[in-house]
Amino acid sequence: MECRELFARLSEYMDGELSQELCERIRQHLANCAPCVNFAHTLKTTSELCRRLPSRPIPPDVAAELRAFLSSQRQAS
Amino acid sequence: MPDEHALIAASQAGDAAALDELVRAHQGRVYGFAMRMCRNVEDAKDILQETFLGMLRSIREFRQDSRFTTWLYRIAANACLKKRRRGVHDPHPEQELSLDALMPHPDADGRRPEIPDWSSDAERALLNGELSAQMEAAIDKLPRDYKIVLLLRDVEGFTADETADMLKLSVSAVKSRLHRARVFLRNELAGYFEDTGAKKPEKF
Numbered sequence: 001m002e003c004r005e006l007f008a009r010l011s012e013y014m015d016g017e018l019s020q021e022l023c024e025r026i027r028q029h030l031a032n033c034a035p036c037v038n039f040a041h042t043l044k045t046t047s048e049l050c051r052r053l054p055s056r057p058i059p060p061d062v063a064a065e066l067r068a069f070l071s072s073q074r075q076a077s
Numbered sequence: 078m079p080d081e082h083a084l085i086a087a088s089q090a091g092d093a094a095a096l097d098e099l100v101r102a103h104q105g106r107v108y109g110f111a112m113r114m115c116r117n118v119e120d121a122k123d124i125l126q127e128t129f130l131g132m133l134r135s136i137r138e139f140r141q142d143s144r145f146t147t148w149l150y151r152i153a154a155n156a157c158l159k160k161r162r163r164g165v166h167d168p169h170p171e172q173e174l175s176l177d178a179l180m181p182h183p184d185a186d187g188r189r190p191e192i193p194d195w196s197s198d199a200e201r202a203l204l205n206g207e208l209s210a211q212m213e214a215a216i217d218k219l220p221r222d223y224k225i226v227l228l229l230r231d232v233e234g235f236t237a238d239e240t241a242d243m244l245k246l247s248v249s250a251v252k253s254r255l256h257r258a259r260v261f262l263r264n265e266l267a268g269y270f271e272d273t274g275a276k277k278p279e280k281f
Contacts, residue, residue: 007180011256015237038194039181039263045196046263050216050231054209058108062122066104067097069126070133074093 001029006036014044085145088136096136100129103146106233107153113228114157116217127156147235151243154225158244172220174257179264195270208266215265219258226251227258 006029012018013026030037081102087095104125111124131152139148181190202208216224216232229240230251237255241248 004180008176008256011259012252015252017237017252035181035190035192038192041194041196042192042199042267043259043263045199046266047231047259049199049203049208049212049266050227050262051234052203053212053232055105056109056112058105058125059118062108062118062125063101063104065122066100066125066129070100070129073130073133 001025003029003033003036006030006033007039010040010043011047014040014047081145082141085136085139085141089139096133099132099136103149104129106146107149110150110153110228110233111157113213113216113232114221114225115160120160124153124156124160128153131156144239147239147243150229150233150235154229154243157225158221174220174223174261176257176260179257179260193267193270195267198270199266211266211269212262215262215269218265219261223254223258223261226254227262230255231259 006013006026009018009022009026013023018026030040081099084095084099084102088099107128108121108125111121111128112118115121115124128149132149135152139145181192199208202211216227219227225244226240229235229243230237235243237248237251240246240255241251244251246254
């Protein structure tokens, strides 16, 4: 496997979506290619960071406006 | 909080208090998603209203054998796409991200690019709170069709199948967009870590 093919399949590899055979070829490539290892690490980190982005709490006035809007819609129907 | 199944069943039977509670349980998450998609409070408010109005109107059609959040996010995602199609914010909503252009290429002498591993610096920067703003800014630069997939998959944590179902895309299209979006984001973050000199590149 070449860097290019590995590069194209890294997300599927990370997400456990590839066949055993392909995973093995990827592992073999990674064993001998430091730049690809670093790319894979940083791509995985990027995805994990997304999951840990702080939530954006809903401002109380936005929540109040939503409540008022929904109640007016309910009354109208 | 009563169990969501019961809350949904009561809402379907017309219980207004149960409906209110369902809205309260999900409004924060939908708001966060809408803010990331639209980038401003006014549009996020519209998305929020449209999503929960949609919920109110069609809650009876919801089948308990599917996941409620997925069902609700389908309404929210479509509201976002409809809004963004009006072209208010995104000058290049249909832009394609090419994998070739995103891949680090050898230099003119054919040497492999140096790729520093800044994973541990990222961990530290996240704990310090420095990184979130960089991440949000990088996500904002993604073309709409990639951004929505990245948000649903990596930020909100839906599966590829659920995301495909919500966006009426094939699973392989979701995977392809997700990969490109992740690589784009990774490259943006790499630029940030290079600029801040967080770590010297290692030589190969």
